[in-house]
Amino acid sequence: MDLLILESRDDDPVVRSTLAGKAGVTKVVPNPAAQEQLRLARTSSNQSPVPGSITTSQNSTSINSLSRVTTSQSQTPTVSSLEVAKDDKTLYPIRVKHLGKETYTLFAPTLQNREDWCNKIIEARTKHAAALFAQNAEPFKLRVMADSAFAYEGSASGQKSITIKGTPLDRAIREVEKLYANTGRPGPVCRAKVNCATSFNQAGGKQMVAVGTDFGVYISEMDDPRGWQRVSLFITLSFHYSC
DSSP: OTTEEEEESOOOOEEEOOSTTOOOEEOOOOOHHHHHHHHHHHHSOSOOOOOOOOEEOSOOOOOOOOOOOOOOSSOOOOOOHHHHHTOTTEEEEEEEEETTSOEEEEEESSHHHHHHHHHHHHHHHHHHHHHHHHTTOOSOOOOOSOSSSBOOTTOOOSSOOOOOTTSHHHHHHHHHHHHTTTSOOOOOSBOSOEEEEEEEEOTTSOEEEEEEETTEEEEEETTOTTOOEEOOHHHHHHHHHHO
16 A cells, blocks of 8 residues: 555546557547546546456556547537446546556546446545555655756646545645745746755764756755755765765
8 A cells, every 4th residue: 555656537538449458548638528527527426336347458658538429510418427338448547656666547437437436546545545544654754855846848738636635645745835825926047857865964063965967066055945956066966976
């Protein structure tokens, strides 16, 4: 449970291949009405029915959206999530990850079934995190060293990450958000890949953190997530050799 991560619960549905002896999924055409049904399904009830079965596929290709609804000149018909669920060829992906290993894509037969599975995973992770915290049994604590200083192309994603409440990561993020609650979020000071990091003590005992990137080395005080500055080339070379 400590290593289980729910990476996605909003991926667009796919259509299972109908070719004999061939496993795989294909893209389907977007349907905004079905996306609205997904949003309403999450807020309509607090109950969590027992999850059903999950189907796996060898192809984890990302997906687009639900089936297109044919329109006519007289009217524009709509389709509900229940109607879409009747199509046994439509599958709804769930991406889960085992930390340190690969990401696995599972497929639920209906939209509601996927919601049930995701809710149960989040519920189990939340209870597990609360139990560890109550027993003071967490293996480590986390601290945010840089909340906005480092970024690189491709690091931003339009999809919101799934955060489990009560985990060390969740508490660390809340602490830094509280620290800068009344200030804006500054832009990054470096747009290069982070390669390594280390902590050290300056003369006088001040705790510092150094981060090595493709563009050089940056340092900041341990307790200042937004105090990052680039250091000289000489220190940069020495730091890379030591790493």
